[in-house]
Amino acid sequence: MASTAVVAGNPFILSEWNEYGVNPFHSTAFISMAAYACLNDWDGLIVYFYHTSESWNDQPADEITNIFDAYNDPSLICQFGFMAALFLGDLVRPAEHRVDLVFTQNDLKTLPPAFSMPNAYLPYITSLRNVFLDQGDAYTGDADVAVTAGFVKNGDLSQAKRAVYYAWSPYRDALRHANGEGRLERLAAKADEELPGAKLGDRILVFNEIAPLAGEGDYTTFAANLDVALKRWGLLPDDRGLVGSALVSDTGELAFDPKAGTFRIRTEGCPYFSGDPSNGIALTKDISLSLINHRISAALLPVKGTSVECSETYLLMVLGHTGMDETIFTTEGLFTTVDFQGKLYADTPEGTLFVRCKSATLTALDTVGTPIASIEYAPAHDGVTFVLDGTIPAVHFLLERK
Structure with missing residues (x-):
């Protein structure tokens, strides 16, 4: 979810992040966060919260008194040195490729009925950044793949090296003045391979209808299709991705x-x-x-x-x-x-x-x-x-x- 806040061309520090000790085994979260921050080339992680007391000397050595307290959590403190060495020492390499999630001005004026993240597969695999188009709807960046934010049926990724299209709304604009009927179908005509709910070509992946595919928060089919595309495009070998x-x-x-x-x-x-x-x-x-x-x-x-x-x-x-x-x-x-x-x-x-x-x-x-x-x-x-x-x-x- 933090990847939705990363803006291309800007440093990124994740503030007030922690994994509270509700689950007796939660040590995975600390190291995986540091590792995926390295993969996505983030600049900093700030752990929240050290302890809830205003005093330094009233913290028991053998108890955790508040779910927010991190100072006495062995899963965090006993791994802190390793986590710091991993992140600060560049022990995990940044991703080999970059994906831009592209927002038009109309995307920024609306949301799907429930904000959804079918692109959540990407920051586990490669580097994901958000790009906000200030003028017009045409993406001109140099990422290996550009993915439309897809809140509405606009966004021109024709200049991208490789493009992924989908749309939650049938309209081209947030105010629903322009109908986008037929737009995805015309883009899909450039593709030659049928996938579940999508069509894939040498430089394009088009999802016909995203709501039936991912509307309930199950993004496995979306991820599987995107994985097939990344492998066809030569960005992932068979032993990477899914x-x-x-x-x-x-x-x-x-x-x-x-x-x-x-x-x-x-x-x-x-x-x-x-x-x-x-x-x-x-x-x-x-x-x-x-x-x-x-x-x-x-x-x-x-x-x-x-x-x-x-x-x-x-x-x-x-x-x-x-x-x-x-x-x-x-x-x-x-x-x-x-x-x-x-x-x-x-x-x-x-x-x-x-x-x-x-x-x-x-x-x-x-x-x-x-x-x-x-x-x-x-x-x-x-x-x-x-x-x-x-x-x-x-x-x-x-x-x-x-």
């Missing part, structure tokens, strides 16, 4: 699979996994986790150098469910009341860490990086294995392989 049920960035570094319940980052400098760990977690070709936790977030950073494959020393973060251990959720209709009870907790990793090497050390760290325990390894085929039994009060570890 791949099964996953959304894979055009860089190949980010993959979000809602059906599998996983989000992954695969880059030279920062492998990350969040979600269901039941199929194992391969952080690098030599380092992997096998855990029984219901949900987990795991990050790996090289302590020296920029490549996890070449480094010998790493900071490892492994974090499961967090929050207050006796919280009560009461659902009535569309609303859920959250009553914080008990004490602060963080689910620590349970399972094994495998490292392909002759020997290694694994040191558990407290929240400020002080060593609190050493974990002995056991020899394994082609490497060593560390047993993580969940009893050490730590989610950060220093791993050194030899």
